[in-house]
Amino acid sequence: VRNALDSVKADLPAQMESPSVTKVTVQSAALVTYAIRSANLNETELSWFVDNDVTKALLSVSGVGQLNRVGGVDREVHVxxxxxxxxxxxxxxxxxxxxxxxxxxxxxxxxxxxxxxxxxxxxxxxxxxxxxxxxxxxxxxxxxxxxxxxxxxxxDSYADRSSKAYFDGQPVIAVEVKRFNGFSDTGVAASVDEAMNQFAAGHPNVQIDEAYSTVGPIIENYNGSMHMLYEGAILAVVVVWLLLR
Structure with a gap:
């Protein structure tokens, strides 16, 4: 793919940024999504806060491969x-x-x-x-x-909106967290939750809520499977004991 793009690069517009070809090493679906809002920051300030502060805090967590911002605005100078x-x-x-x-x-x-x-x-x-x-x-x-x-x-303005996010009927800025391949869903989610709680404690002027997580169903399925395993083991012991009486 990279060789094919290089062969047609001369035909692309001069002002166009060079295409980037990279190997996908993250899961396509978001592991957990957070909704962020603030009564003290306007949309532009909150967007910058998410892109700068929140991103730094979460990307430092082991296993986090990519963050996507949904909603908010991107600063843009119009001439x-x-x-x-x-x-x-x-x-x-x-x-x-x-x-x-x-x-x-x-x-x-x-x-x-x-x-x-x-x-x-x-x-x-x-x-x-x-x-x-x-x-x-x-x-x-x-x-x-x-x-x-x-x-x-x-x-000094901002670019056209490409997405919007709502939580409990209120406009928010959402942050989707994706993990690297090879890392545990539950392990990464737990580390991200801990990091986000610490981050939120240091920024009381910003409200951060967990809007969506794929980990809950995984844990429920695991607990259900273990419960059935325990029941089966106990039943097997009882049956063997009855047969040996």
Whole structure:
């Protein structure tokens, strides 16, 4: 599959991210799902909290292979170009796109030496804020420059919603936990539950509820099987005792 993708990579759009081919090592179904909400954080802040804090806490648990966020929003900066202003200045969308890519790309910064140690340096090109992006200089054909916000509207917004989650009729952000292959469902679920309880204790402003778990039926089936095994063993002992009397 990877070789097939590499053979057609030249035909893909230049702005498209490189396809990633990896071996699936996690179970496809979620082991446990948590519903997260907060009266003190708005949706954007809660989404960041889930992506940053909750993810770090759960991925450190042995056996956890993947986390999926359902609901919430992803931060996105919208740049809406003004065609009339651009036409009057002779600026094209391709020029603006190239300039945006140049400030977002990280480039090599050469090498540095500290004592006897040599280290490769990297220059970070990403702008620090939306205000910095608004002030980005766009070159004109006559050698002059204009600010990006002179030819476009730059807004700190969020991407289109791709999913929503509800718990007890209330909008929440759900987190699905999937385990690596080869790990026990019950063992991973118990470790995740312990880690989530500790995490929730340190963040009282956020309410975390277990919305769904596949472990309950597994434990019930196990207990039922063991109960039947014990009954069968006792019955066998009684029958043998009666026959030997």
């Amino acid at each position: 809406d170009l003004d065609p009339a202003t651009m036409a009057s200045l002779g600026v094209t969308a391709a020029t603006v796109s190239a300039q945006l890519k140049s400030v977002q790309a990280d480039t090599s910064g050469g090498r540095g030496e500290v004592g006897s140690t040599r280290q490769t340096l990297r220059t970070l090109g990403a702008v620090a804020s939306v205000e910095d992006l608004k002030g980005l200089r766009i070159p004109l054909a006559n050698g002059q420059q204009v600010r990006l916000d002179d030819i476009a509207s730059v807004k």
